[in-house]
Every structure is written in C-alpha cells, then in structure tokens.
Amino acid sequence: MRPANPAWRLLTVALVLLIGAGLYWATIKVNYQWRWDRVPEYLLITGGEDVLSPVDGTVAVQGKQITLTPLLGGEPQTFPEIDVVQVSDGEIVFANNTLGKKSGVTPGPLLVGLWVTLQISAWSLVFALILGLIAGLGRVSANPAARDMAAIYVELIRGTPLLVQMFIVYFFLGTVLNLSGFVAGVAALSVFTGAYVAEIIRSGIEGVAKGQMEAARSLGMSHWQAMRHIVLPQAFRRSLPPLAGQSINLIKDSSLVSIMALTDLTKAGREIVASTFSPFEVWFTVALMYLLLTGLLSIYVRKLEKKMAHD
Amino acid sequence: MTKTIAPDAEVLIDAREVSKRYPNGTQALTKVSLQVRRGEVVCIVGPSGSGKSTLLRTINAMESISSGEVTMDGISVHHPKTNLNEVRTHAGMVFQQFNLFPHKTALENVMLAPMQVLKMPVEEARERAGKLLEKVGLAEKAQSRPSQLSGGQQQRVAIARALAMQPRVMLFDEPTSALDPEKVGEVLEVMKQLALEGMTMVVVTHEMGFARAVANRVVFMDGGELVYQDAPEAFFSNAQHERLRSFLGQVLPH
Ligand SMILES: Nc1ncnc2c1ncn2[C@@H]1O[C@H](COP(=O)(O)OP(=O)(O)OP(=O)(O)O)[C@@H](O)[C@H]1O
Ligand SMILES: [Mg+2]
Numbered sequence: 082m083r084p085a086n087p088a089w090r091l092l093t094v095a096l097v098l099l100i101g102a103g104l105y106w107a108t109i110k111v112n113y114q115w116r117w118d119r120v121p122e123y124l125l126i127t128g129g130e131d132v133l134s135p136v137d138g139t140v141a142v143q144g145k146q147i148t149l150t151p152l153l154g155g156e157p158q159t160f161p162e163i164d165v166v167q168v169s170d171g172e173i174v175f176a177n178n179t180l181g182k183k184s185g186v187t188p189g190p191l192l193v194g195l196w197v198t199l200q201i202s203a204w205s206l207v208f209a210l211i212l213g214l215i216a217g218l219g220r221v222s223a224n225p226a227a228r229d230m231a232a233i234y235v236e237l238i239r240g241t242p243l244l245v246q247m248f249i250v251y252f253f254l255g256t257v258l259n260l261s262g263f264v265a266g267v268a269a270l271s272v273f274t275g276a277y278v279a280e281i282i283r284s285g286i287e288g289v290a291k292g293q294m295e296a297a298r299s300l301g302m303s304h305w306q307a308m309r310h311i312v313l314p315q316a317f318r319r320s321l322p323p324l325a326g327q328s329i330n331l332i333k334d335s336s337l338v339s340i341m342a343l344t345d346l347t348k349a350g351r352e353i354v355a356s357t358f359s360p361f362e363v364w365f366t367v368a369l370m371y372l373l374l375t376g377l378l379s380i381y382v383r384k385l386e387k388k389m390a391h392d
Numbered sequence: 393m394t395k396t397i398a399p400d401a402e403v404l405i406d407a408r409e410v411s412k413r414y415p416n417g418t419q420a421l422t423k424v425s426l427q428v429r430r431g432e433v434v435c436i437v438g439p440s441g442s443g444k445s446t447l448l449r450t451i452n453a454m455e456s457i458s459s460g461e462v463t464m465d466g467i468s469v470h471h472p473k474t475n476l477n478e479v480r481t482h483a484g485m486v487f488q489q490f491n492l493f494p495h496k497t498a499l500e501n502v503m504l505a506p507m508q509v510l511k512m513p514v515e516e517a518r519e520r521a522g523k524l525l526e527k528v529g530l531a532e533k534a535q536s537r538p539s540q541l542s543g544g545q546q547q548r549v550a551i552a553r554a555l556a557m558q559p560r561v562m563l564f565d566e567p568t569s570a571l572d573p574e575k576v577g578e579v580l581e582v583m584k585q586l587a588l589e590g591m592t593m594v595v596v597t598h599e600m601g602f603a604r605a606v607a608n609r610v611v612f613m614d615g616g617e618l619v620y621q622d623a624p625e626a627f628f629s630n631a632q633h634e635r636l637r638s639f640l641g642q643v644l645p646h
Pocket of ligand 2: 445446565566
C-alpha cells in the first residue's frame with residue numbers, strides 16, 4: 082500500500098473535533114452542567130471510608146482500635162485500624178453513628194462494577210469455550226443425533242435475542258433452580274456465546290485440509306486421536322481471530338446482566354446516574370472503561386496471533 | 393536393477409473382484425483382482441480417472457468397497473469385525489500432496505503415530521524417528537516445520553512417517569506428481585532404496601522410468617478395470633494390447 086497523504090489524517094482530526102464541538106454545543110443548548118470533577122470519586126474513594134456502629138453500645142478506645150459493647154448484651158465487637166477515631170473512650174453510641182474513618186484509597190462504584198463485569202466475562206468465556214467446543218464437534222460428528230442436537234442448540238440460541246434469553250434464565254430457571262444473579266448471568270452468557278463459538282469451531286475444523294485427517298487415519302490413529310492431535314490444533318489456530326472477536330462481543334453483551342440483581346459496570350453507571358445529575362460524564366466514563374477492556378483484549382490476541390504465526 | 397523375489401513368496405495382499413461405486417453413482421472399480429506377494433514392487437499406471445487411487449485406497453480401507461474382498465496377511469480388510477486402525481498400522485500410505493502435519497516439526501511428524509497408536513515411549517519414538525529421517529537423508533532437518541522444507545524434502549519426511557509404523561506394505565499414490573521436476577529424483581531414489589531392502593510396495597505413478605527400473609510387475613488400469621499386467625520388459629514392449637499401446641504412446645517419449 083502506498084503511504085497515504087498526511088492531509089487525510091488532518092481531515093480525520095478536524096472531523097472528530099467538529100463532532101465533539103457539536104456535541105458540546107448541543108449540551109450547552111440544554112443548559113447541561115458539566116461536572117467532570119465528580120467523576121474521579123466514582124472510580125476511587127480517597128476521602129476515607131466512614132466506619133459506622135452497627136448497634137447501640139458503649140465504646141472503648143485503645144489507640145487505633147475501637148471495641149464496641151452492645152447495650153442489649155452480646156459479644157463485644159472490635160474495629161481495628163481506625164485512622165481517625167471520632168468517639169471517645171466510654172462514650173455511648175447509637176446504631177449508624179460514625180465511629181471513625183479509615184484513610185486510604187478504596188475502589189469506587191465504577192471500579193467495583195468493572196471488576197464484576199470482568200469476573201462475569203471471564204467465567205462466561207471459559208464455559209462458552211467448553212460448550213462451543215462440544216457443540217462444534219457435534220456439528221461435524223458422524224453421529225446424526227449429535228449433529229442434530231448441536232444444530233438445534235445453535236439455531237435456537239442464534240435465533241433469539243440475548244435479552245429474552247436473559248429474562249428466561251433469570252426469571253424462570255433462576256427461580257426454579259434458585260440461582261444467584263451471578264450464576265444466572267454467567268449461565269445465560271455462556272450458553273449464548275457458546276453457540277457462536279460452536280460455529281467458529283465448526284468452520285475452523287472444516288477449514289483444515291481433508292488430507293490431514295486422511296494422513297492421520299492412514300497411520301492407524303482413531304478418529305478421536307486424529308481430531309485431538311492433528312485437526313483441532315490447526316482448527317483452533319484458524320479460529321483464533323474470530324474467537325477474539327466473539328470474546329469482545331461477550332464483554333459488551335455482559336452489560337445486559339444489569340437486568341439481574343447484579344451490579345456490573347453498566348448497572349453501577351445507572352445507579353450513579355440515578356442519584357446524581359451527571360449522566361453524560363458517567364456514561365462516557367463507563368463507555369471508556371468498556372473500551373479499555375476490549376482494547377486490551379484485542380492487543381493481547383494480536384500478540385498471540387503473531388506468536389503463533391512464528392512457530 | 394530390478395530385484396528378484398522368490399517365486400514362491402507368499403501373497404500379502406489379495407484383492408478379489410473388487411468393485412467400488414461412489415455414493416454419487418460413479419463406478420470407480422469393476423471387478424478388479426490384484427495379488428501382491430511379499431517383497432514385490434507393483435506399479436499401477438493408467439489414465440486419469442481410471443480408478444488407480446481408489447484401488448490403492450481400498451487396500452487400507454481408506455475407501456469402502458461395494459463388492460469383492462481384500463485380504464492383507466489373510467485378514468479380510470473390509471469385514472465389519474476387522475479393526476481398521478490396526479489394519480492401517482500395517483500399511484503405510486504416501487500421498488500426492490504429502491499431507492504432513494504443518495503444526496509439528498519433521499521429527500514430531502514421524503514420532504506421533506508410534507507414540508499415539510503403538511504407545512511407544514517418547515525416547516524410543518524419538519530414536520526411531522531420528523534414524524528414519526537419517527535414512528531419507530534429512531537428519532539435519534529434524535527440527536524444521538513442513539513449511540520450511542521443499543516439496544521433495546516434505547515427501548521424504550512423509551515416507552519416514554509412514555515407515556515409523558514398520559508397515560508390511562507401503563502404498564504410494566503418485567508420490568512425485570506434485571513435485572518440481574528437479575525434486576522428483578530424490579524421492580524416487582529413496583523409494584528405490586526401500587524396494588531394494590525388500591519392502592513390499594504398491595506404487596501408483598506416472599514415472600515410467602521408475603516402473604521400468606524398479607517394479608517387478610506393472611499393472612495397467614483403464615475405466616475402472618484392471619486391463620493388463622506383466623513384468624516391466626514385457627509390459628513396455630507389448631504391442632498387442634490396443635488400449636495399453638495407445639496409453640503408452642501418449643506417456644512414453646517417442
Ligand atoms: N470421493 C469420490 N466421490 C465420487 N467420485 C469419486 C470420488 N473419488 C474419485 N471419484 C471418481 O472415481 C473415478 C476414479 O477416480 P480415481 O481417483 O480412483 O482415479 P485415478 O486413476 O486415481 O485418477 P488420477 O490419475 O487423476 O488420480 C473417477 O471418475 C473419479 O471422478
Ligand atoms: Mg489418483
């Protein structure tokens with residue numbers, strides 16, 4: 082490819098700036114108050130965390146440690162490492178009074194949500210790969226029953242919206258089997274993504290030259306040995322780019338679990354927006370955090386591909 | 393040059409009246425009978441589509457048959473109770489397109505089947521593979537991937553890979569047809585060596601020079617039938633047989 086004229090780059094920058102300015106102008110028109118200064122505290126809480134008294138009781142202070150003896154009887158509770166003690170020895174406190182503050186940095190709601198999103202995505206990816214591998218092998222199996230079962234699974238899942246599947250899993254299966262939001266979310270996402278993984282694996286297997294299976298079988302290997310040692314490793318290599326794309330979709334699709342009683346990144350954003358008046362800042366920040374996850378993943382996969390191309 | 397085999401050598405492969413019809417209706421073989429004795433080298437020649445590959449592939453059950461019977465060492469290859477994986481360990485196959493495993497090194501290509509199928513310990517498999525690569529003249533390429541080898545080198549690795557199972561017969565399906573002309577000789581040389589060591593071989597080939605020099609018997613197929621077979625001298629000087637004469641007229645230099 083010929084190196085493009087750098088003027089095109091300038092045009093890109095100019096267009097992006099123009100669109101940004103247009104958005105800004107539009108928010109001014111509706112008198113939007115930009116409060117970007119509020120955003121950091123949704124990510125990290127630096128002001129320290131209040132430690133509240135769970136019950137009515139008498140406090141004893143020893144340095145940084147507070148011991149609370151409930152007025153209504155029961156085991157005394159200790160609160161170690163309180164950095165700023167705000168009660169004095171012998172004082173009587175009531176439930177939800179502030180005992181003191183812990184200094185230091187704690188993750189804010191968006192970071193906590195990001196962590197939940199990461200966990201859901203990681204677990205779902207593992208199960209989706211297992212499910213997809215089984216269903217993909219089923220698709221190319223010589224056994225008609227296995228072929229049909231795999232085909233039904235793939236068509237059912239790919240033919241219905243993920244959101245509807247989520248509702249079914251959460252409100253129906255979730256209630257019947259008493260699943261937690263996390264388990265229900267991982268289940269729905271794995272089953273959904275697994276259908277797409279199955280198709281990727283199937284086309285990867287079909288893309289491996291027929292001669293490979295023949296050569297392996299001619300050496301006396303069983304069908305399964307040939308699959309495991311010859312066909313699947315090559316199919317996996319071919320499938321890596323589309324699998325990476327599917328993993329990125331999985332991370333984005335995971336935002337739908339926010340319909341379940343589960344505070345992922347999207348739900349965290351919604352909760353903050355509900356209690357503040359900064360929807361634009363919060364949603365832009367949330368979008369950026371998703372972009373960070375997906376971006377890191379695609380960089381990693383590109384590296385992996387390069388490494389595999391070399392050996 | 394042609395090695396001689398004892399006239400009373402036992403029959404290793406016996407194909408009797410084998411017919412093969414593909415599911416799409418193509419009649420690829422019609423009542424083909426072929427016997428191969430232990431230590432014999434049989435070359436199969438014939439025009440494209442005459443059923444040479446199909447016949448070769450029925451010997452190790454890579455292709456099923458519609459009627460007839462094939463036995464190897466007395467075992468009926470296509471009998472429903474026959475363990476195909478076991479039968480195939482006794483027949484090494486070499487393909488026109490090499491079909492090496494691209495994700496493994498030359499050495500690993502040769503080691504894999506003995507380890508997986510015969511459950512041979514790694515060390516023993518490596519030693520055997522090393523010796524075989526040496527035999528085909530590629531000891532120094534043991535760690536190369538197929539993509540780093542020339543066609544001729546790949547085909548020699550493929551031969552070593554088939555030999556690693558210590559087969560009783562080697563089946564070659566146009567082993568040099570996909571090669572650049574200057575690489576053909578090195579592969580034929582390895583095959584000739586193998587023949588001289590007493591390996592039983594069935595070779596589908598267009599290399600008439602090889603057939604003339606190495607084969608004990610040459611078989612002519614046309615239209616799914618085995619039309620004529622004879623010792624090389626008689627085969628290539630035959631003037632009687634009409635179809636054979638016209639085929640040889642096309643493939644031999646005038
Ligand atoms: N898998 C298949 N399904 C249907 N027909 C086939 C199949 N394989 C081969 N045939 C047909 O069977 C006939 C014999 O084919 P075969 O490959 O055995 O011929 P060949 O002598 O090896 O030819 P070539 O020299 O081109 O390799 C041909 O008409 C071919 O088109
Ligand atoms: Mg052929």
